[in-house]
Amino acid sequence: xxxxxxxxxxxxxxxxxxxxxxxxxxxxxxxxxxxxxxxxxxxxxxxxxxxxxxxxxxxxxxxxxxxxxxxxxxxxxxxxxxxxxxxxxxxxxxxxxxxxxxxxxxxxxxxxxxxxxxxxxxxxxxxxxxxxxxxxxxxxxxxxxxxxxxxxxxxxxxxxxxxxxxxxxxxxxxxxxxxxxxxxxxxxxxxxxxxxxxxxxxxxxxxxxxxxxxxxxxxxxxxxxxxxxxxxxxxxxxxxxxxxxxxxxxxxxxxxxxxxxxxxxxxxxxxxxxxxxxxxxxxxxxxxxxxxxxxxxxxxxxxxxxxxxxxxxxxxxxxxxxxxxxxxxxxxxxxxxxxxxxxxxxxxxxxxxxxxxxxxxxxxxxxxxxxxxxxxxxxxxxxxxxxxxxxxxxxxxxxxxxxxxxxxxxxxxxxxxxxxxxxxxxxxxxxxxxxxxxxxxxxxxxxxxxxxxxxxxxxxxxxxxxxxxxxxxxxxxxxxxxxxxxxxxxxxxxxxxxxxxxxxxxxxxxxxxxxxxxxxxxxxxxxxxxxxxxxxxxxxxxxxxxxxxxxxxxxxxxxxxxxxxxxxxxxxxxxxxxxxxxx
Amino acid sequence: xxxxxxxxxxxxxxxxxxxxxxxxxxxxxxxxxxxxxxxxxxxxxxxxxxxxxxxxxxxxxxxxxxxxxxxxxxxxxxxxxxxxxxxxxxxxxxxxxxxxxxxxxxxxxxxxxxxxxxxxxxxxxxxxxxxxxxxxxxxxxxxxxxxxxxxxxxxxxxxxxxxxxxxxxxxxxxxxxxxxxxxxxxxxxxxxxxxxxxxxxxxxxxxxxxxxxxxxxxxxxxxxxxxxxxxxxxxxxxxxxxxxx
Numbered sequence: 144x145x146x147x148x149x150x151x152x153x154x155x156x157x158x159x160x161x162x163x164x165x166x167x168x169x170x171x172x173x174x175x176x177x178x179x180x181x182x183x184x185x186x187x188x189x190x191x192x193x194x195x196x197x198x199x200x201x202x203x204x205x206x207x208x209x210x211x212x213x214x215x216x217x218x219x220x221x222x223x224x225x226x227x228x229x230x231x232x233x234x235x236x237x238x239x240x241x242x243x244x245x246x247x248x249x250x251x252x253x254x255x256x257x258x259x260x261x262x263x264x265x266x267x268x269x270x271x272x273x274x275x276x277x278x279x280x281x282x283x284x285x286x287x288x289x290x291x292x293x294x295x296x297x298x299x300x301x302x303x304x305x306x307x308x309x310x311x312x313x314x315x316x317x318x319x320x321x322x323x324x325x326x327x328x329x330x331x332x333x334x335x336x337x338x339x340x341x342x343x344x345x346x347x348x349x350x351x352x353x354x355x356x357x358x359x360x361x362x363x364x365x366x367x368x369x370x371x372x373x374x375x376x377x378x379x380x381x382x383x384x385x386x387x388x389x390x391x392x393x394x395x396x397x398x399x400x401x402x403x404x405x406x407x408x409x410x411x412x413x414x415x416x417x418x419x420x421x422x423x424x425x426x427x428x429x430x431x432x433x434x435x436x437x438x439x440x441x442x443x444x445x446x447x448x449x450x451x452x453x454x455x456x457x458x459x460x461x462x463x464x465x466x467x468x469x470x471x472x473x474x475x476x477x478x479x480x481x482x483x484x485x486x487x488x489x490x491x492x493x494x495x496x497x498x499x500x501x502x503x504x505x506x507x508x509x510x511x512x513x514x515x516x517x518x519x520x521x522x523x524x525x526x527x528x529x530x531x532x533x534x535x536x537x538x539x540x541x542x543x544x545x546x547x548x549x550x551x552x553x554x555x556x557x558x559x560x561x562x563x564x565x566x567x568x569x570x571x572x573x574x575x576x577x578x579x580x581x582x583x584x585x586x587x588x589x590x591x592x593x594x595x596x597x598x599x600x601x602x603x604x605x606x607x608x609x610x611x612x613x614x615x616x617x618x619x620x621x622x623x624x625x626x627x628x629x630x631x632x633x634x635x636x637x638x639x640x641x642x643x644x645x646x647x648x649x650x651x652x653x654x655x656x657x658x659x660x661x662x663x664x665x666x667x668x669x670x671x672x673x674x675x676x677x678x679x680x681x682x683x684x685x686x687x688x689x690x691x692x693x694x695x696x697x698x699x700x701x702x703x704x705x706x707x708x709x710x711x712x713x714x715x716x717x718x719x720x721x722x723x724x725x726x
Numbered sequence: 727x728x729x730x731x732x733x734x735x736x737x738x739x740x741x742x743x744x745x746x747x748x749x750x751x752x753x754x755x756x757x758x759x760x761x762x763x764x765x766x767x768x769x770x771x772x773x774x775x776x777x778x779x780x781x782x783x784x785x786x787x788x789x790x791x792x793x794x795x796x797x798x799x800x801x802x803x804x805x806x807x808x809x810x811x812x813x814x815x816x817x818x819x820x821x822x823x824x825x826x827x828x829x830x831x832x833x834x835x836x837x838x839x840x841x842x843x844x845x846x847x848x849x850x851x852x853x854x855x856x857x858x859x860x861x862x863x864x865x866x867x868x869x870x871x872x873x874x875x876x877x878x879x880x881x882x883x884x885x886x887x888x889x890x891x892x893x894x895x896x897x898x899x900x901x902x903x904x905x906x907x908x909x910x911x912x913x914x915x916x917x918x919x920x921x922x923x924x925x926x927x928x929x930x931x932x933x934x935x936x937x938x939x940x941x942x943x944x945x946x947x948x949x950x951x952x953x954x955x956x957x958x959x960x961x962x963x964x965x966x967x968x969x970x971x
Contacts, residue, residue: 650753655762
């Protein structure tokens with residue numbers, strides 16, 4: 144029999160159809176999935192011995208205790224420390240991804256250290272009688288802060304400046320029965336989050352907020368006030384203005400304010416946050432004992448605010464941005480600089496802050512690369528001392544800010560953290576909490592060597608309670624000059640606080656879910672006329688920056704909510720006016 | 727698992743902890759909330775009213791680990807999804823997945839996510855990957871598996887200690903560990919004496935889309951009636967979310 148071409152084609156076609164009814168092709172498809180899963184380019188996690196290390200997070204003043212799960216020496220996950228007396232095991236989203244920060248593509252890795260040192264030395268030498276050498280410390284009360292104060296005392300016309308001078312005032316949440324917050328994010332990153340959560344059942348929270356913030360959502364009562372009317376409402380409650388006037392300014396009903404005032408009267412002690420126009424009651428705000436320092440350190444420059452410097456008087460400015468803190472707008476600093484060739488050095492790990500304006504940007508280590516102490520948080524009634532212990536080494540090109548400033552001032556410093564720990568140990572007061580076993584021991588029952596060792600293993604010293612701590616109050620914030628109202632700037636600015644820069648994994652709560660308001664994003668009421676996701680320009684009288692728009696019914700019409708990144712804070716403060724236009 | 731909606735403050739710690747634990751990569755620049763990878767996602771929901779009657783809550787949603795006629799298991803052509811008979815956990819095997827996304831269409835909770843892009847971490851950040859969880863490439867679907875890696879580690883520890891099996895409470899998923907308010911509890915639903923099982927049985931507990939009878943193993947709790955009404959909605963979210971379908 145002769146096989147024809149037609150028969151071959153029929154056999155091939157039939158086989159092709161027939162094989163589809165066998166498992167063979169489907170198994171091959173499965174196998175391609177297996178082969179493709181092993182293509183190079185898909186990262187393979189490293190393996191090694193699993194260890195736990197302990198440290199304290201220095202990303203914000205809370206200083207939450209951290210347990211790091213490490214593969215060998217590399218942290219792969221961070222978590223809170225259960226049973227910790229201060230943080231109670233809590234860690235925020237930023238702290239959970241803190242071990243990613245050393246790998247941020249945008250971090251500063253190189254800088255002209257020698258040139259900067261020479262420029263600073265020359266500037267100090269040139270400093271005239273009415274001119275100053277200034278160290279701006281964004282997070283005061285650290286041991287490094289004391290080094291800056293000592294260095295500035297050693298330099299002719301040295302000044303030590305911080306954004307806030309209130310570091311010795313603390314709030315006692317445990318004593319408060321009512322907390323009245325004027326826009327303070329009490330339940331969203333303020334204070335020590337774990338401590339706030341632990342104390343939460345004990346107080347009624349009234350949040351006066353122009354927008355539906357996370358705190359307003361979770362509060363017992365949300366008062367939606369007009370932006371910028373916080374002080375007017377506080378004055379109404381303090382009876383320094385009438386309830387009618389307060390209602391007129393805030394947009395609340397007069398009866399609502401009267402009812403609130405009566406409630407505060409009957410449900411004290413009341414802790415007031417965010418306004419100095421109304422006093423807290425019942426010792427809910429107290430003066431906190433300072434964490435001890437060696438006696439010889441007291442020969443130091445006093446703590447000053449920026450306002451204490453005359454305009455045009457700063458010849459040399461060194462800014463320590465290594466520990467994130469309150470950002471002062473650049474225009475407020477710029478006007479303090481001398482007109483002719485001021486020297487500005489930013490010691491920073493990120494290019495987002497003052498590095499955009501400084502002549503010299505010197506790289507510093509980032510958490511968790513560097514060792515440093517974390518001052519007590521605002522809601523810690525007792526003084527504390529805890530170290531952020533390095534988990535990975537910093538790049539060799541990084542400088543230590545306190546060493547740079549001390550060298551500029553000709554001040555010789557050694558192991559300042561150990562010196563301070565010794566000074567604390569000598570007091571014999573307080574207790575030491577060790578993370579590994581979650582136990583506290585009286586300091587007097589621990590040897591000095593064990594104390595230092597425990598601190599370097601993430602432990603925490605907590606001062607003995609000071610029963611005689613006097614009641615205190617927060618300083619009044621300096622009145623900000625508000626730009627003149629412009630009809631072309633239809634929105635009032637409300638600021639949202641996020642830690643920036645952060646790990647790229649925070650995209651989960653930003654662009655991949657819109658759960659939190661990302662940096663470079665503004666939130667507007669759906670009636671604003673723009674679509675969700677529009678690329679736009681955020682503009683104020685001081686300048687503009689690109690943003691993305693997200694729509695949020697919790698933001699009232701006429702208000703724009705924006706994350707307070709340094710770029711935004713250079714353009715506006717809370718209550719300023721802005722416009723948002725399509726890009 | 728039980729989730730107390732009244733305690734959730736929408737911080738997103740669970741979302742970050744989950745991504746760190748399970749080697750979920752950061753967003754590609756083209757990713758949006760529709761194309762992102764969020765094994766657990768916290769939705770902001772509201773009652774649709776204006777101030778002063780406006781009420782808002784946060785609802786974390788992950789794979790509900792359906793116990794009855796698990797939809798994704800039925801539709802997967804690759805047998806890449808299975809239900810563990812011992813734990814009831816719905817597991818996903820990315821190595822078998824061919825990316826047809828049939829399971830995503832079948833899931834009534836929108837709790838499955840597709841890798842639209844190859845995973846990429848900034849240079850050096852791949853050192854921070856968890857060795858207990860395999861990485862996935864583009865073209866496969868992934869979802870919450872209640873931290874299988876931790877469960878395996880707990881089983882190994884139990885075996886090393888000579889115990890025949892692990893109790894579920896000997897490990898907790900990353901989201902439970904990370905939640906600062908203690909809103910998420912994890913345990914054995916079959917152990918009626920456990921605190922979590924008791925919570926699940928309380929009248930204020932509810933499950934999402936109960937009318938579908940998928941018997942999810944995630945119980946939500948809230949004292950607020952309007953929150954329970956949201957559970958019957960096709961997908962938790964604000965009007966804005968639903969407006970985009």
